[in-house]
Amino acid sequence: MKKLGFVFSSAPHGSAGGREGLDAVLATSNYSEDITLFFVGDGVMQLLANQRPDKIGCRDYISTFKMLSLCDVEEIYVCSSSLKERGLHQSPLVIDAEIVSSTTISERLTQCSKVLQF
Numbered sequence: 001m002k003k004l005g006f007v008f009s010s011a012p013h014g015s016a017g018g019r020e021g022l023d024a025v026l027a028t029s030n031y032s033e034d035i036t037l038f039f040v041g042d043g044v045m046q047l048l049a050n051q052r053p054d055k056i057g058c059r060d061y062i063s064t065f066k067m068l069s070l071c072d073v074e075e076i077y078v079c080s081s082s083l084k085e086r087g088l089h090q091s092p093l094v095i096d097a098e099i100v101s102s103t104t105i106s107e108r109l110t111q112c113s114k115v116l117q118f
Contacts, residue, residue, distance in 0.1 A: 002034065002113035002114060003034045003035075003036060003111055003112045003113055003114075004028060004032055004034065004035050004036070004112060004113070004114050004115075004116070005035075005036045005037075005038060005108075005109055005112030005114065005115040005116070006021055006024065006025050006035065006036070006037050006038065006115075006116050006117075006118065007038045007040060007043070007109075007115060007116070007117040007118065008021055008037065008038065008039045008040070008043035008046050008118050009039075009040050009041045009042065009043040009117060009118070010041075010042055010043055010118065011042040011043070011045045011046075012045055012046050012051070012053070012061075012062060013051075013053050013056065013058045017118040018043070018046045018061070018118060019059070019061045020118060021116070021118025022046075022061060022064055022065060024116065024118070025037065025068070025071075025073060026064075026067060026068075026071060029068075029071035029072065029073055030071075033072055035073050035075070036075040036076075036077070036108060036111075036112060037068070037073065037075065037076045037077065037097075038077050038079075038105055038108070038109065039076075039077070039078045039079065039082070039097070040079040040082050040102070040105060041079070041082050042082075042086075043082070043118075044078055044079060044082045044083050044086065044088060045086070045088070046062065046065070047062075047065060047078065047093040047094050047095060047097060048062070048088065048091055048092075048093065048094070049091070049092040049093060049094045050092070062094055063094065065094050065095050066094060066095055068095060069095070069096075075108075076095065076096075076097040076098065077097065077098050077099075077100050077104070077105055077108060078093070078097045078098070078099045078100070079099075079100070079101075079102050079105055080099045080100060080101055080102075081101065081102050082102075083099065
């Protein structure tokens with residue numbers, strides 16, 4: 001099976017992109033074990049712990065990211081410079097993820113035969 005990459009680059013709760021991306025990852029994990037996730041730009045906010053989307057009338061799908069470990073999705077990378085640019089480099093994340101440079105993310109993306117962006 002070919003390696004699939006999922007790039008999360010949009011902030012949560014402002015659009016359906018993050019939720020749809022997570023749904024796509026969970027559905028794809030039933031058919032493929034070679035999935036890599038990337039969180040870049042505003043997408044790093046998808047993984048922030050202690051969000052309260054109910055205060056703005058949104059559904060809390062962020063906790064669903066914890067299911068990734070049950071689906072054997074283990075390659076999860078977060079861009080360190082994206083975290084720093086947003087002042088989030090000390091913020092707790094909802095899942096274990098490897099915080100890496102943008103160069104490393106670029107290198108890992110080239111290893112994916114298909115990439116979907118949300």
